[in-house]
Amino acid sequence: MIPPRFDDSSVKRRDATLHLLDPATGAVLDDPEYGPVCVQSGTTRRFECRIQDARPGVWNFSWMLENQTIATKSEARTGAGLVNVSSLHIVTNPGNETRERNLTCLATSSDQSLSTRVLITSCAAHPSATSLG
Structure with a gap:
Protein backbone atom coordinates (compact mmCIF):
# COMPACT_ATOMS: atom_id res chain seq x y z
CA MET A 1 0.00 0.00 0.00
CA ILE A 2 1.27 3.45 -0.90
CA PRO A 3 1.32 5.79 2.11
CA PRO A 4 -0.83 8.90 1.68
CA ARG A 5 0.97 12.08 0.71
CA PHE A 6 1.12 14.75 3.41
CA ASP A 7 -2.06 16.78 3.10
CA ASP A 8 -1.02 20.40 3.40
CA SER A 9 -4.41 21.82 2.39
CA SER A 10 -5.00 23.02 5.95
CA VAL A 11 -1.72 24.97 6.00
CA LYS A 12 -2.37 28.60 5.22
CA ARG A 13 -0.34 29.51 2.15
CA ARG A 14 2.33 32.09 2.83
CA ASP A 15 5.36 32.89 0.79
CA ALA A 16 8.61 31.74 2.34
CA THR A 17 11.06 34.55 3.04
CA LEU A 18 14.86 34.38 2.99
CA HIS A 19 17.16 36.71 4.90
CA LEU A 20 20.86 37.00 5.71
CA LEU A 21 21.38 37.53 9.43
CA ASP A 22 24.16 38.24 11.89
CA PRO A 23 23.71 35.21 14.18
CA ALA A 24 25.38 37.03 17.10
CA THR A 25 22.90 39.92 17.14
CA GLY A 26 19.97 38.74 15.01
CA ALA A 27 20.36 41.81 12.77
CA VAL A 28 18.76 41.43 9.33
CA LEU A 29 21.72 42.28 7.12
CA ASP A 30 19.88 42.25 3.79
CA ASP A 31 17.37 44.88 4.95
CA PRO A 32 17.81 47.93 2.67
CA GLU A 33 17.89 50.14 5.78
CA TYR A 34 20.90 48.24 7.16
CA GLY A 35 23.48 49.36 4.61
CA PRO A 36 26.77 47.69 3.69
CA VAL A 37 28.30 45.18 6.09
CA CYS A 38 31.78 46.08 7.27
CA VAL A 39 34.19 43.22 8.07
CA GLN A 40 37.59 43.93 9.61
CA SER A 41 40.60 42.86 7.51
CA GLY A 42 42.16 39.61 8.63
CA THR A 43 39.04 38.39 10.46
CA THR A 44 36.24 35.89 9.97
CA ARG A 45 32.52 36.47 10.40
CA ARG A 46 29.55 34.13 10.66
CA PHE A 47 26.46 34.66 8.57
CA GLU A 48 23.12 32.90 8.79
CA CYS A 49 20.86 32.35 5.80
CA ARG A 50 17.37 31.78 7.24
CA ILE A 51 14.17 30.78 5.47
CA GLN A 52 10.98 31.51 7.37
CA ASP A 53 7.64 29.87 6.60
CA ALA A 54 9.15 27.18 4.35
CA ARG A 55 7.35 24.02 3.37
CA PRO A 56 8.92 20.90 4.91
CA GLY A 57 11.46 19.05 2.78
CA VAL A 58 15.09 19.22 1.75
CA TRP A 59 16.58 22.66 1.18
CA ASN A 60 19.91 23.10 -0.61
CA PHE A 61 21.93 26.19 0.27
CA SER A 62 24.64 27.65 -1.96
CA TRP A 63 26.88 30.37 -0.56
CA MET A 64 28.59 32.57 -3.15
CA LEU A 65 31.17 35.31 -2.86
CA GLU A 66 30.86 37.40 -6.01
CA ASN A 67 30.13 34.77 -8.69
CA GLN A 68 32.09 31.93 -7.09
CA THR A 69 30.39 29.21 -5.06
CA ILE A 70 32.24 28.92 -1.75
CA ALA A 71 30.04 26.34 0.03
CA THR A 72 27.01 24.11 -0.47
CA LYS A 73 24.96 22.61 2.33
CA SER A 74 21.67 20.73 2.68
CA GLU A 75 19.12 20.87 5.47
CA ALA A 76 16.04 18.66 5.82
CA ARG A 77 12.99 19.65 7.84
CA THR A 78 9.91 17.59 8.54
CA GLY A 79 6.65 18.49 10.15
CA ALA A 80 3.02 19.24 9.55
CA GLY A 81 3.06 22.89 8.67
CA LEU A 82 5.49 25.63 7.82
CA VAL A 83 9.03 25.44 9.20
CA ASN A 84 12.13 27.59 9.54
CA VAL A 85 15.34 26.39 7.89
CA SER A 86 18.79 27.93 8.18
CA SER A 87 22.40 27.51 7.13
CA LEU A 88 25.45 29.05 8.78
CA HIS A 89 28.65 30.01 6.97
CA LEU A 114 15.04 31.95 -3.08
CA SER A 115 18.11 34.17 -2.96
CA THR A 116 19.40 37.23 -1.15
CA ARG A 117 22.71 39.06 -0.85
CA VAL A 118 24.62 41.64 1.12
CA LEU A 119 27.52 43.88 0.21
CA ILE A 120 30.62 43.20 2.30
CA THR A 121 33.07 46.07 2.59
CA SER A 122 36.39 46.63 4.31
CA CYS A 123 35.97 48.63 7.52
CA ALA A 124 39.00 50.75 6.59
CA ALA A 125 37.53 51.58 3.17
CA HIS A 126 34.04 52.39 4.52
CA PRO A 127 34.15 53.64 8.12
CA SER A 128 30.42 54.47 8.01
CA ALA A 129 29.45 50.86 7.21
CA THR A 130 27.95 48.68 9.92
CA SER A 131 30.62 46.54 11.55
CA LEU A 132 29.97 42.95 12.53
CA GLY A 133 31.61 41.52 15.54
Whole structure:
Protein backbone atom coordinates (compact mmCIF):
# COMPACT_ATOMS: atom_id res chain seq x y z
CA MET A 1 0.00 0.00 0.00
CA ILE A 2 1.27 3.45 -0.90
CA PRO A 3 1.32 5.79 2.11
CA PRO A 4 -0.83 8.90 1.68
CA ARG A 5 0.97 12.08 0.71
CA PHE A 6 1.12 14.75 3.41
CA ASP A 7 -2.06 16.78 3.10
CA ASP A 8 -1.02 20.40 3.40
CA SER A 9 -4.41 21.82 2.39
CA SER A 10 -5.00 23.02 5.95
CA VAL A 11 -1.72 24.97 6.00
CA LYS A 12 -2.37 28.60 5.22
CA ARG A 13 -0.34 29.51 2.15
CA ARG A 14 2.33 32.09 2.83
CA ASP A 15 5.36 32.89 0.79
CA ALA A 16 8.61 31.74 2.34
CA THR A 17 11.06 34.55 3.04
CA LEU A 18 14.86 34.38 2.99
CA HIS A 19 17.16 36.71 4.90
CA LEU A 20 20.86 37.00 5.71
CA LEU A 21 21.38 37.53 9.43
CA ASP A 22 24.16 38.24 11.89
CA PRO A 23 23.71 35.21 14.18
CA ALA A 24 25.38 37.03 17.10
CA THR A 25 22.90 39.92 17.14
CA GLY A 26 19.97 38.74 15.01
CA ALA A 27 20.36 41.81 12.77
CA VAL A 28 18.76 41.43 9.33
CA LEU A 29 21.72 42.28 7.12
CA ASP A 30 19.88 42.25 3.79
CA ASP A 31 17.37 44.88 4.95
CA PRO A 32 17.81 47.93 2.67
CA GLU A 33 17.89 50.14 5.78
CA TYR A 34 20.90 48.24 7.16
CA GLY A 35 23.48 49.36 4.61
CA PRO A 36 26.77 47.69 3.69
CA VAL A 37 28.30 45.18 6.09
CA CYS A 38 31.78 46.08 7.27
CA VAL A 39 34.19 43.22 8.07
CA GLN A 40 37.59 43.93 9.61
CA SER A 41 40.60 42.86 7.51
CA GLY A 42 42.16 39.61 8.63
CA THR A 43 39.04 38.39 10.46
CA THR A 44 36.24 35.89 9.97
CA ARG A 45 32.52 36.47 10.40
CA ARG A 46 29.55 34.13 10.66
CA PHE A 47 26.46 34.66 8.57
CA GLU A 48 23.12 32.90 8.79
CA CYS A 49 20.86 32.35 5.80
CA ARG A 50 17.37 31.78 7.24
CA ILE A 51 14.17 30.78 5.47
CA GLN A 52 10.98 31.51 7.37
CA ASP A 53 7.64 29.87 6.60
CA ALA A 54 9.15 27.18 4.35
CA ARG A 55 7.35 24.02 3.37
CA PRO A 56 8.92 20.90 4.91
CA GLY A 57 11.46 19.05 2.78
CA VAL A 58 15.09 19.22 1.75
CA TRP A 59 16.58 22.66 1.18
CA ASN A 60 19.91 23.10 -0.61
CA PHE A 61 21.93 26.19 0.27
CA SER A 62 24.64 27.65 -1.96
CA TRP A 63 26.88 30.37 -0.56
CA MET A 64 28.59 32.57 -3.15
CA LEU A 65 31.17 35.31 -2.86
CA GLU A 66 30.86 37.40 -6.01
CA ASN A 67 30.13 34.77 -8.69
CA GLN A 68 32.09 31.93 -7.09
CA THR A 69 30.39 29.21 -5.06
CA ILE A 70 32.24 28.92 -1.75
CA ALA A 71 30.04 26.34 0.03
CA THR A 72 27.01 24.11 -0.47
CA LYS A 73 24.96 22.61 2.33
CA SER A 74 21.67 20.73 2.68
CA GLU A 75 19.12 20.87 5.47
CA ALA A 76 16.04 18.66 5.82
CA ARG A 77 12.99 19.65 7.84
CA THR A 78 9.91 17.59 8.54
CA GLY A 79 6.65 18.49 10.15
CA ALA A 80 3.02 19.24 9.55
CA GLY A 81 3.06 22.89 8.67
CA LEU A 82 5.49 25.63 7.82
CA VAL A 83 9.03 25.44 9.20
CA ASN A 84 12.13 27.59 9.54
CA VAL A 85 15.34 26.39 7.89
CA SER A 86 18.79 27.93 8.18
CA SER A 87 22.40 27.51 7.13
CA LEU A 88 25.45 29.05 8.78
CA HIS A 89 28.65 30.01 6.97
CA ILE A 90 31.89 31.69 8.00
CA VAL A 91 33.46 34.20 5.60
CA THR A 92 37.16 35.07 5.86
CA ASN A 93 38.24 38.60 4.97
CA PRO A 94 41.95 38.45 4.08
CA GLY A 95 44.20 41.11 5.61
CA ASN A 96 44.85 42.74 2.23
CA GLU A 97 41.23 42.72 1.00
CA THR A 98 39.88 46.22 0.35
CA ARG A 99 37.36 45.72 -2.47
CA GLU A 100 33.63 45.38 -1.97
CA ARG A 101 32.20 41.89 -2.50
CA ASN A 102 28.68 40.49 -2.68
CA LEU A 103 27.83 37.57 -0.41
CA THR A 104 24.85 35.67 -1.81
CA CYS A 105 22.80 32.87 -0.32
CA LEU A 106 20.72 30.78 -2.71
CA ALA A 107 18.24 28.31 -1.21
CA THR A 108 16.40 25.79 -3.37
CA SER A 109 13.89 23.03 -2.71
CA SER A 110 12.02 20.73 -5.06
CA ASP A 111 9.52 23.48 -5.85
CA GLN A 112 11.02 26.82 -4.81
CA SER A 113 14.15 28.93 -5.23
CA LEU A 114 15.04 31.95 -3.08
CA SER A 115 18.11 34.17 -2.96
CA THR A 116 19.40 37.23 -1.15
CA ARG A 117 22.71 39.06 -0.85
CA VAL A 118 24.62 41.64 1.12
CA LEU A 119 27.52 43.88 0.21
CA ILE A 120 30.62 43.20 2.30
CA THR A 121 33.07 46.07 2.59
CA SER A 122 36.39 46.63 4.31
CA CYS A 123 35.97 48.63 7.52
CA ALA A 124 39.00 50.75 6.59
CA ALA A 125 37.53 51.58 3.17
CA HIS A 126 34.04 52.39 4.52
CA PRO A 127 34.15 53.64 8.12
CA SER A 128 30.42 54.47 8.01
CA ALA A 129 29.45 50.86 7.21
CA THR A 130 27.95 48.68 9.92
CA SER A 131 30.62 46.54 11.55
CA LEU A 132 29.97 42.95 12.53
CA GLY A 133 31.61 41.52 15.54
